[in-house]
Amino acid sequence: xxxxxxxxxxxxxxxxxxxxxxxxxxxxxxxxxxxxxxxxxxxxxxxxxxxxxxxxxxxxxxxxxxxxxxxxxxxxxxxxxxxxxxxxxxxxxxxxxxxxxxxxxxxxxxxxxxxxxxxxxxxxxxxxxxxxxxxx
Numbered sequence: 001x002x003x004x005x006x007x008x009x010x011x012x013x014x015x016x017x018x019x020x021x022x023x024x025x026x027x028x029x030x031x032x033x034x035x036x037x038x039x040x041x042x043x044x045x046x047x048x049x050x051x052x053x054x055x056x057x058x059x060x061x062x063x064x065x066x067x068x069x070x071x072x073x074x075x076x077x078x079x080x081x082x083x084x085x086x087x088x089x090x091x092x093x094x095x096x097x098x099x100x101x102x103x104x105x106x107x108x109x110x111x112x113x114x115x116x117x118x119x120x121x122x123x124x125x126x127x128x129x130x131x132x133x134x135x136x
Contacts, residue, residue: 014086015053016056017053018053018082022072023056026041026070027042037067040064041067044060044063053075057071
């Protein structure tokens, strides 16, 4: 496992996600100040390469330099503020989610085992023999 490559890939995904969030913020701001530009940016974003933040910004800078710079500024601000809390939040979130998945899995398998043993008591290891029907 190449941890450096995992970190690079994670950083790229995070940067693209922060680009997406920046677009949402700018569209919301423009909706109040310049609705026509908000509609244009929203339309551009649905047709563009928003999944790849860097490609999206390259395209946007060619089409509308001011909006491109605005989104880059918002993205940089988000990155600074979000990454401060991110390591602890990610680790804690994954630990809690894993614990919940384990708990649910344990409940599922114990319910399955319980229902199998109660539906077939004659095959259960700790069931007592039925002494009422010894004559048959």
